[in-house]
Structures are given as C-alpha cells and as structure tokens.
Amino acid sequence: MVTTQAAAPRVRASPRQRFARLWKREGLAWTLVAPVAALVAIGVLFPLGYVLVLGSYDYSPYQNRPAQFVGLRNYGALIADRAFWSALGASVIWVVGSVVPQFLLGLGMALVLNRTFRGRAIVRTIILAPWAVSGVVTGFIWMWLFDGTIGVINGLLMQAGVIDAPVPWGIYEGTTWLMVLVANAWRGAPFFAIVVLAALQSIDPALYEAASIDGASARQKFRFVTWPLIFNAVVIATLLRALWTFNFIDLLWTMTRGGPAGATTTLPIYIFDVVYQKGQFGYGAALAVALCMLLIVFSAAYWQMHRSGPSP
C-alpha cells in the first residue's frame, strides 16, 4: 500500500538563519581557505591593482616629487611613443623567433626520447639539462661562444675554412637576433621536449598497432594519431612559453643590452629603462599595463584558435 504524505508548508528562513546554516556547513572550509585567499589577494591582486592605479599618475620618486594624478595621459603618451612601438616590434620578433624553433626542436627531441634505445636515461638527462640553466648563465655562455674577437664559434669556423676573419656577430641586427634566438632555443627546447614527451607517453600503443594494421605510414600515424593526441599539450606549452618569453629580460639583457643600436630592445627592457633609469614610475606602470593587456588579448586569441583546432 502506498501512502502519500502532504508536504508541510516551507517556512522561509531569515538571512541570519541562512547565514548560520551556511556557516555551520562551510565555515570551517572557508576558515581554512581564508589564509590562502588572503595571500592571493595580497600577492596577486594588490600589485595588479597598484600598477593599474600607478599608471594614471605622474610619479617620479627619484625626484622626490609628490605623485600627480594625470588620468589617461600616460596611455596617450604611450601611443605617441615611437620607442614603445619599436620595442613592441622587437618583442614580436623575440617571441615568434624563440617559440617556433623551440617547439620544433622540442618536438623532435621528444619523438627521439619516446623511442626505446640503450642509454635513453642518460640522453634524456643531457637533453633536458639546459632547462636547468638560468637565463643569465645561458646568456654568458652564448655571449662568449659568439664573441666577435675571441669566441669559440668564430675559431671553429675559421679552422674549418668557412670564414677568413672573425664575424662580429653582435654588430649586425640579423646576426644579433640569430645569436640570441639560438641561445634561447638551446635553453627553451627542453621544456617542449618534457611536455610533448609526457603527452606522447600517454598515447595508448594499441592506437599505433591499429594504424599499422590499417597500413598507415609513419607520416600518417603522426598526422592522424600522434598530433591530435598531443595537440592540447602543445597548445598549452606554446602559450605558456610565449608568455614567459615575452616577459624574459635576463638572457637578452645579458647578451645584447638591447643593442645593436636598440634593435633588440624589447618591451620589458624598455620598461626597465623607463622605470629604474629614467625614474618615470607612472609611465612605466602604464607601459606594464599595456604589456599585460597585450598578453591577455594574445592569450584569448590563441585560445580561441585552439578551440577551432583538431580534437582527439
């Protein structure tokens, strides 16, 4: 026999009661999360907000002058600043020229490391070692290798009879870019190798077996099995690497100081100069906000492109 009970009329709880109930249910959890949330607010949101506010002030602490509110004037000056656009152009060369070769090299390294061969552990360690070297140290290593007077690369090329006299790599725009991009590729490729290798190792070998049975060539296996399955990892790795490279200052600063004649002065180098050498903290903050906005727009566009890419 089925009995039915009439539902008792619901009494609407007061906000206080609702809060008490919520607190009883989730109070402990929020209490435990609160310190982390506070740290995030202090460590991330406060500096972001501060830079945003500072960007609307004329603030030069080295001149011991009170900060003056100038509204959007710094942003207007930024649009008219030729050095800003030139630095932005250099940043684009730096990011594209770094990430593309790093990805290709990293992919190649990952494909090799994914195979089984004797001494694979040692090869992996050696290949991944540059990632552990700091940007400044990498800069010094490659700066001395490429040194135009006493550099090893010139010495080897002269011994091999490729050149008659040492090449002054650092005085031409093209060779300077080549020099810094090679150095950055050396350092950054292992990062892609790690990420792609992890993705490769998560692919079920049965998929390759099935492809082999279907008569797929090595190229087709890569195109229709490997690539779609590592695509997500590649997107995230390239996005992260592009963002990091955009903000890098250490390697480039060590090797070129923005030269020759300002050709490799990227936005972070320019901001460093404006803030700490010219002492224009307000304008420097506006530049930093612009850089941040550019990176947000870039990330969003890149992510949008990813959504329209292949899916596993």
Add this chain to the structure above:
Amino acid sequence: MAKKHRAQRRVVLRGLAAAAALPLAQANLVRAQAGPQKITFGWPFANGTQGMEELAKRFSNERKTIEVEVQVIPQAQVIPRLTTAFTGGQAPDCMGMSDAWLAQFANAGWLENLEGRIKASGIESEIVPASMAMARMIKNQAHYIGFQVEPYALYYNKRVFAEAGVAAPPGDVDELRNVALKLTDRAKNRYGFYVLGGSGWQFQQWCGWMVNHGGVGVDNTLYDSQGKCILDGPRHVQGLEKWLALYEKDKVSPPASATATFQDQTNAFNANQLGMVMGWGAYLTTLAQGIGEANLGTAMPPAGPAGQYFFYGGNGFAINAAAKNKDACWEFIRYLLKPENNSRWNEQYGAIPAVQAAWTSDWLKAPKYAAPMEMLKRTSSLVSNPRYLPGYASFQNQFCPEQIQKTLLGKQTAQEHGKAVADALNDLRAKAR
C-alpha cells in the same frame, strides 16, 4: 554531528589565534634581551665583498656595543632592489654607494645629508677633494663619504708594445692613432686599441676625445655659460670624428667592439689580443691578473688640441635617512675610513683610497698607480659630467650606447651624434629645473 563540527571549529580558530599571537610574544622576548645595537650594512658591489665582511666582523668584535650585519646586494640589480627597499622602508641602515646612483637615491631624499657629521668630525681634510666633489653633486650637500676614487685611464699591454717595437704609451690622440696602427695585426686577430661601443662606460671614452678637442664648459662641466651643452660644437664633433676613424677607417679596433661591453673588452685584453684599452681604477687588479703584473702599463688618457681632460668616478658610504641608529652607522663608517682599513680594502680591490693618509702605503708606490694618482691630483683636468641630473642613468646606460652604436655602424654622422647627445643633456637639465 553539529557538536563535533563546532568543537573542530573551535580548535582550528584557537590554533589560528595562537599562531597570530606568536610573533608578538617573540617580539617582546627579543626586546627583553638587551644586547649590542644592530645595524645593517648593504654592500652593492661585485668586488670587495670579502674584505668588507672582514672589516665588519672586526668592528663588531672590537666594539661590543654595535653589531654590523652585512647584506650583499647583487650589483646588476642594485637600483631596482634598493629602490624597492627604500620605498618599502626595508633598506639597510648604511650602505656602499656609487656616484652613478646618487642621482636616484639622494634626489629621492632617501640618503642622509652628511654635512653636519662631516663638519663635526673634521673628516673632510682627510678625504681627497675629487671624492668630496662627487659626494656633493646633489644640491651641493654631501650624501656619501668616499672610500675610493677611480680615474678613467689608459691601460696597455707592455708585451704587445714590445713585440710591435713601441717603447712608450701615447701622449696625445695622434700618437695614439700611430701606436694603435703599429700594434694592429689583423691576421693575428690582434688590435691596437678598443673602441668601446657597448654598455659600460663607453661615454667616457668618446666624450673624452670630444672634450680634448673642443674643451670643457663652465667649471669643467659639459655646459657653457648659457647653460647649453657644448658637445655639438664643431671642434667637439671633429674630436668624435677622429675617434670614429680609429674604428671605421684605421680599423685598429676589433669589428665586434662597436657593440661590445666593458666585460668583452676585459676578456679580449686579458687574452693578449689588444694593445690598449681605457677603463676605471678597479681594472688594475683584473687586468694585472689577466696579462701578468709585469705586462700591465698605465697612462693618462691622450691629450687633444684643447688639452687633457679626464673623467673620474668613485664610491662611498651613505646612511639611510630613515635609519634608527645613525650614530652607530657613522661610527662604523669612520672605522672603515681609518687609513689602515681604507688602504687594506683598496689594495684588494685595486682602486685608489679616498683617504689621503692611505696614499703613503707601500702598495701604492707600484708604477701602475703612478698615472692614476697623478690624474687625481690634477683637479683642474677632471671633467664634471652631469651625473646629478635625474635620468642621467638612462642617458648613460641606454641612450649613449644606442647613439654611439648608430654612429659607429654608419647610421648617423658624427655631427648628428653630437647634436643628439647635446639635445639629450639639455633636455635632462631642463627637466631637472
């Protein structure tokens, strides 16, 4: 269930309260223990750290009432680090300070004005006048007290000179050109002189040629009586053209030197591939280690038709304007500037002591110190470059390398270069007003 929940919550909240109260209790405990006054001393130079730490330790042991904690600041990051520390109220109580950074930190009001202490102690008579002039570059008030001075001198490799049959260093710019031509052997990758175009004090080199051809302005500055920069004058430009010719026409400098840094210059000199370079006093140790003490020669920079002018720089000790124990800081600084301490530290570093009584030390009688010390005595030849202007750091570290690289690589003429530099210096001065 609810009771258990409440009990758990009580335990967690009590724990958090206890954790928050812990630092307060600790602070009270520290206050209760009386001990020596502690001061922090920031050391922002790449060299000389060990010597400074030894002196701080010795001072703390001798004076039981003051304890000095040395905080090493990486030189490459000194401006951002100290700026952040000063604005956040966390800067050291006293610190080493370069003349190159005074414009930033003294203009900002972060450094104590030392005039009162200098007068009361009578220390001024002990310090070399060139150092005191640098100390007073901001508003004519001393914001540091010097511990070393460095003239921008000519250094040469005696072995390379001997191999080329050159007996003595050049005295003027024309002689320098001739000597550099003799020393240069491009087939051996050997060059007579390093025309420095990258960052790290190239300004002092090419500007030296300009003022030695066109002369200096009022009070040995780079401005005339109207307050206009003199570096775009025809004779100054002519001096620059002569300097450029060393690189472009005579090719007595390695091609890479147009963008190379001071460090690259040091490396090439130490590899015995250069006959002559120009640099600061601290070079005396580095270069002597590189090519051997017996091979290193020093000389004054070459004279020009308008005379022989030199650039000089130096470092000193400053006190944080917000420091609590300024008297203890000053006592420590006075200790560091005792002639024997100042001499011992500079001997390790390789620069000239700012304390004149230390000039009688035996190590300063070595021939390599003769030219630098003579330069410092010729105060009428010392160029006063406008390091005091806000933004000068950017001018020297960013603007000048970019401009001189353009000029060396043929992207602008010497005249355009002179005008760009003069305009920039006029602009800095106008903004400072």
